[in-house]
């Protein structure tokens with residue numbers, strides 16, 4: 039569909055032509071007609087998909103039509119963005135796409151002198167692009183008039199939530215007219231984003247483009263905060279539930295996989311293990327036993343985890359919390375495949391809480407915290423397992439060494455591994 043089919047004003051089509059855009063990107067093709075019809079909209083699209091034009095073009099169209107009614111008395115459209123850089127970029131986009139229209143736009147963001155911003159507001163603007171913090175500041179000092187506002191855009195909503203802007207967004211939206219069109223753009227659709235949409239959008243239409251960085255809407259994710267020495271006991275307790283039929287357990291180290299497997303065997307759990315020191319035959323056998331349901335649990339390290347593609351994994355357990363957020367995404371993608379519902383459980387001892395924080399930023403959602411009723415979270419350190427060398431082993435040091443080795447191998451070998459990675463990506467989809 040060409041841009042001319044959207045019903046955009048001639049001066050906007052002229053600017054699009056000047057930008058050299060031949061046809062709309064998928065997010066533009068899906069979102070622009072819905073916005074032009076006046077709907078509220080949630081669009082799940084990442085930066086680089088053309089999402090800015092997807093909301094700026096119909097916004098300009100609205101302004102072009104109301105512009106004919108005279109100069110602005112108060113801003114008609116407001117765009118909230120998480121960072122100063124993004125706010126400036128959006129403003130520049132508006133100026134580009136609106137270059138053949140008599141449009142006035144102001145960017146309001148912190149970290150710079152506010153006088154120039156207040157001055158441009160005083161002159162009257164059609165559109166404000168702002169970061170929430172500075173806008174709240176000016177709002178509190180009566181420097182803004184939103185009585186004429188018709189359209190609100192929340193751009194990169196997931197990022198704004200994770201930067202702690204929710205209270206500011208609430209205050210800002212509370213100061214806007216209730217009758218307005220609201221658009222929300224987000225890279226991921228987390229529970230928090232959905233809840234924001236429920237509160238601030240009216241019967242929104244939905245558009246979703248491309249791959250989400252949150253891979254698994256079909257995977258329920260939760261966290262147990264548990265001391266490191268109680269992880270074995272907690273895993274065992276959880277495995278008693280009949281719901282945990284086919285469980286993939288991830289550990290960081292090969293010897294960790296060995297110890298955990300021994301522990302589970304002693305506790306009469308049917309278990310197999312999979313890591314790089316095992317022979318190809320042993321690995322295939324372990325996988326086959328897991329696929330055939332001969333074992334309930336497969337204990338694996340990340341090195342081999344990426345290649346595993348098994349239907350019917352009901353649970354992924356991050357016995358050791360992944361050091362890289364990407365690994366988490368890969369790991370939990372092993373369950374909930376092909377629309378099946380799966381569950382990802384992560385054990386997080388105190389020393390890994392920072393990794394959890396980093397992960398939650400990465401996937402733009404907070405994971406549910408769970409506690410198992412009746413479980414003794416204050417149990418003393420158990421005696422070492424037979425063959426367990428040192429319970430105080432410094433995994434951080436070893437992880438750093440492994441990471442260094444991995445990245446050295448990667449850079450030496452990156453072209454050879456590229457096909458493996460893209461095959462992996464295809465599997466992830």
Ligand code: AMP
Pocket residue numbers: 058059060061062063066084085086087088089090091
């Ligand atoms: P965004 O996702 O909004 O950050 O846009 C990413 C890039 O795509 C920007 O450089 C835009 O100028 C460009 N762009 C947006 N829409 C189109 C289009 N229809 N055709 C070609 N490039 C586009």
